Amino acid sequence: MRPLRADELLLAETASARPVSTPAERAHEMLGVLRRVVPFDAAFLAFADPCERRYYSLTTVDLDEAAVRFLEGPQVARDIELTGTDRARPPLGPSDLPYPAKELPTWAECLIPSGLREGLGVALFAGEGRHVGHLAVLTARPAPPSAATRRRLARLAPVLARGLDPLSSLLAGARLVQGVTAGTALRADGGCQVVPGLATAPLLLPGSPLLGFARRRVRDGRVSSSFLWPLGGPHAPDGHARVTVLSASDDPGPGLAGLVLLSPAPPLHGLTPRELEVLGLLVEGCTNHDIARRLVVTPRTVATHLEHILAKLGTPTRTHAAVRAERDGLYVPAVPC
Numbered sequence: 001m002r003p004l005r006a007d008e009l010l011l012a013e014t015a016s017a018r019p020v021s022t023p024a025e026r027a028h029e030m031l032g033v034l035r036r037v038v039p040f041d042a043a044f045l046a047f048a049d050p051c052e053r054r055y056y057s058l059t060t061v062d063l064d065e066a067a068v069r070f071l072e073g074p075q076v077a078r079d080i081e082l083t084g085t086d087r088a089r090p091p092l093g094p095s096d097l098p099y100p101a102k103e104l105p106t107w108a109e110c111l112i113p114s115g116l117r118e119g120l121g122v123a124l125f126a127g128e129g130r131h132v133g134h135l136a137v138l139t140a141r142p143a144p145p146s147a148a149t150r151r152r153l154a155r156l157a158p159v160l161a162r163g164l165d166p167l168s169s170l171l172a173g174a175r176l177v178q179g180v181t182a183g184t185a186l187r188a189d190g191g192c193q194v195v196p197g198l199a200t201a202p203l204l205l206p207g208s209p210l211l212g213f214a215r216r217r218v219r220d221g222r223v224s225s226s227f228l229w230p231l232g233g234p235h236a237p238d239g240h241a242r243v244t245v246l247s248a249s250d251d252p253g254p255g256l257a258g259l260v261l262l263s264p265a266p267p268l269h270g271l272t273p274r275e276l277e278v279l280g281l282l283v284e285g286c287t288n289h290d291i292a293r294r295l296v297v298t299p300r301t302v303a304t305h306l307e308h309i310l311a312k313l314g315t316p317t318r319t320h321a322a323v324r325a326e327r328d329g330l331y332v333p334a335v336p337c
Contacts, residue, residue, distance in 0.1 A: 011160075014026065031045060038153050039139075039149075043063075044057065044060050045060070046071075055133075066114075067114045078105075079106040091145075094119070118144055119145070123157075126164075167195065167256070167259075170248060179263040204260060214243070214260045217258075218245065223246070224244070224245070224247070227329050228332050240276070241264070242262070244261040245260055269313060274295075274305065276330070277295065277332050278305045279322070282325065284334045286334070288302045313325075313330075
């Protein structure tokens with residue numbers, strides 16, 4: 001295989017520029033680089049949501065508002081499925097179809113009236129065969145794209161998919177969590193999504209209390225948080241697991257809310273399961289009377305727990321203890337009743 005051209009290398013660099021841009025900004029930059037390698041007059045780049053069989057426009061180039069509204073509608077998904085451009089195959093254009101392009105509503109009602117006559121569409125697949133998006137590059141010229149253009153676009157499709165993949169940035173964050181044993185992605189529709197390379201676990205099954213609490217963390221706008229979760233029952237007869245919740249960005253893609261990871265619990269400094277619960281209520285800002293009511297114990301018992309917690313953590317006040325517990329993820333969260 002020949003070495004990548006300079007423009008192709010730039011596209012790969014643009015696709016990986018996650019810390020400094022939103023997905024929409026990055027997509028627009030990728031299309032700008034792509035235009036140097038695969039000339040086009042207009043383009044449409046969209047997220048794919050296979051679960052809902054829909055496409056969500058991420059960015060467009062040189063398309064008017066009416067065309068963009070049409071391309072964001074349900075007809076495009078039907079036409080993509082009809083032509084097979086939702087499958088892993090070489091880029092396909094209207095000249096490749098066994099019937100005139102004007103028989104497809106997307107061409108007849110949108111693209112041809114916009115002055116576009118030819119182009120190529122290609123499904124974008126990230127690692128492990130995940131369908132993450134769709135790209136259409138369009139031209140006003142009636143001549144079909146050359147074989148060289150088709151080969152170049154096919155070669156670049158995986159690079160574009162990596163830049164578009166809404167899971168990639170979350171997986172990059174997951175790699176910073178030590179000892180991850182299992183994980184799942186949270187979908188905005190309430191479901192879960194298998195994460196490539198991560199095992200699953202009973203705690204991560206749909207409907208589990210842990211996932212319900214993790215969703216609340218995501219809705220609260222926390223970018224990242226960690227805490228302990230009891231194993232084997234509320235009093236942790238089997239110990240604890242460390243849970244890390246990573247929220248998706250403000251512009252994450254269709255349906256993706258965040259990532260939940262499990263890893264072994266850190267050193268607990270001798271804290272008992274009950275003391276970890278008390279720390280969780282401290283983190284929530286509860287008073288001694290609040291804690292006593294939640295745990296159905298006396299205020300004096302709570303005060304005793306707090307004395308032990310301060311001694312074990314080496315902290316001078318309950319506020320310092322709460323700050324350290326939240327910083328280190330050293331508490332069992334107070335799950336709403």
